[in-house]
Every structure is written in C-alpha cells, then in structure tokens.
Amino acid sequence: MSARSSAVGVLALQGDVREHLAALAEAGAVARPVRRPEELEQVDALVIPGGESTTISKLAETFDLLDPIRKRVGAGMPVYGSCAGMIMLATEVLDGRPDQQSFGGIEMTVRRNAFGRQVDSFEAPVEITGIPGPSFHAVFIRAPWVERVADGVEVLGRVTDGPAAGRIVAVRQGNAVATAFHPELTGDRRLHQWFVDLVGRAGESAR
Template sequence: MTAPVIGVLALQGDVREHVAALAAAGADARPVRRPSELDAVDGLVIPGGESTTISKLADIFEMREPIDKRIADGMPVYGSCAGMIMLATEVLDGRPDQRGFAGIEMTVRRNAFGRQVDSFEAPVEIAGVPGEPFHAVFIRAPWVERVGAAVQVIGKVTGGPAAERIVAVRQGNLLATSFHPELTGDLRVHAYFVELVRAA
C-alpha cells in the first residue's frame, strides 16, 4: 500500500518531531513552507509553536490562501496545540491581528492551561485511538470551550484540576489536539491521522 504523503507546515514550531512521528507511523512525511510543496501532499499537520507567529508567517510565505483552499476542498489537516488554535473559528485571549484557517467550528482559549511554567502531563482517553489513555503533554496549551454541531469531541482530560476539559476534536477530515503527541514517543495519534489521510 502506497504511503500517504503528509506535509508538516514548516514555518515555526515542532516540525522535525512531527515529521519523524509521521514517518514512523507509515507516512511519506516532509516539511512544507511553499504553495508548490503544499500541492504535492495528501494531508497537512500544523504543529505546536506560537500561533501568532505562525499566523504572520503564513501571510509572509503566501501560504494562507492555498491552505484555506485545500481545507475547503477536503484535505485532511491535523493541528496540535498552536495548530488547534489555527484551525479554530474563534479564539479567546488571542491577539487582534492573528488569523487562523478557521476549519473547525469551535471556540478555543489560547494559553488556557497557563504559561510555560504551568506545563503539565495528564492522561487523555481519545475516541478512535485504542489502548490505554494517551499520556498527553500540555505546554502553554489551549482548551476548547465550545464546539459546533458538526464537531466530535474525541478527548477530554480525565483527572486533576483540568478534568473534563476538551482537548481533542474532529470535524470531518480535520483533527485537533491541544497537546503534543510528537513529544511522547507514542505514535497512536499520528497513526490515527495517517489512516484518516489514507481513507480520504
């Protein structure tokens, strides 16, 4: 079976880590920073990083309209942490000048779990990802405060002060988590996305 070609938006953030995890999960993974490179992929990952910086660089590298068009055409996209913010239709506590790709009908709160020093790890059960709860790493992470009717909530924090906060969602071919699976060595979320791309 041919490996799906999955790009990682390589403007800022955890690019190498996502490329490595996708490759280990069976994808032909490559960094993407130009429209011509986007044309060659079957799916895209928007990595964790700094959402306002990614927003600015998407304009500088002329990637915003091509990504918007591919999302509208049904290309699978997975956003982690800052990538979740970039896929949201509404962002609370964001900068007024930051713009995302607005693919998933949800409201996210930027840096909801606190600053860098408040980073933490917690178990998250993810619908569609078999096995034990995912050991999730949260770094200046958002959470989801509201979802639209078309959005599936597929993961919530299961314990601690953040219990029941929504941290993983899916809307059609779009997937988002507020945590960083690329930092854990657990490939299940990446494998889930690879299969989503393959099915599309």
C-alpha cells in the same frame, strides 16, 4: 493511494516540525516539510505543529500560505493540528492578538494559553475516542482548550483529572483533527498512525 504511501506535509514555519516529521515517517507516511504554496500542492494532508500561534499566523501570510491552506482545508484536505495547530484550525480564538488569523476548518472556539504559561506546563492521561489501547500520556505546553463546539464537531478527548477536568482537548470535524497536547513529543505513535490511516481512507474515497 494507500495510507502507507500518503504524502503528509508538516507546516514548517515555526514550532516542533522535526518531531512531527519523524512521527509521521514512523507511522508509514511520506513526510515532507511545507514552506511554500508549491510544496503544499504536493501533499495529500497537512500537520500544523505546536509552537506560537501568532508567529505561525504571521509567517503563513509572509510565505503566501494562509489562503492556499484555507482553500485546501475548506475543500476537505485532511489536516491535524497540535497545540498551536489547534488554535490555527479554530473558527474563533479567545485571548489572541486582534490581528491574528487562522486557517479554520473546525467550528470551535478555542482559548489560547488556557492552561497557563510555560511554567504551568503539565502531563496528564487522556483517552481518545476511536483509538484503542491505554490512555495517552498527554504533554500540555502553554496549551489551549476548546470552550465551545458547533454541531457536527466530535469531541474525541477531555482532561479527566485535576482542576481542568472536563475540558475538551481533542476534536474532529470531518477530515480535520486537533489536540491541545503534543503526541509528537512522546514515543506513542498511535495518534499519528490513526491520522495517516484517515488520510489513506480520504484518498481512497476521492478516487
């Protein structure tokens, strides 16, 4: 399967689903909302959007998607999470609800709402390893950051300026990628294109 014909789902339970669908389509993927297990089975990869991680966690259980997504991610399905999606891909979440569950996929510790509340949202330049061109104009909204990563997790990007300088905001482990910021909210499609290309390569190697 080529990158341009890859079917990439967006978990459509809560959050900025429409923006990710549009960005993926512009990057050449067949973009589909995923709300049910049978829809998950029809995609080659999954994007977990920003939103509210505790709500996404609860709705994933309600819609019987928690275990199916865990199994697909554990089996190597390409997955990308932005903001709340980063939290959902973490193996450990700090400052979350005691009953909050995640999909896992990236061996990292993430601090929920680390950058502050909604009023503390900000924008900053972030360079992403492996994606050429200028820095990303990164939008952070009640964003997490990564406090610790295990061996085998590649740090792709950090905040470069301000009081949070040095904080990890983009990571990758195998086919799982996460950012603390929202590339879908800008017109820059390089990260979505990079992920769609990753999906295509994964499909080729699985043949």
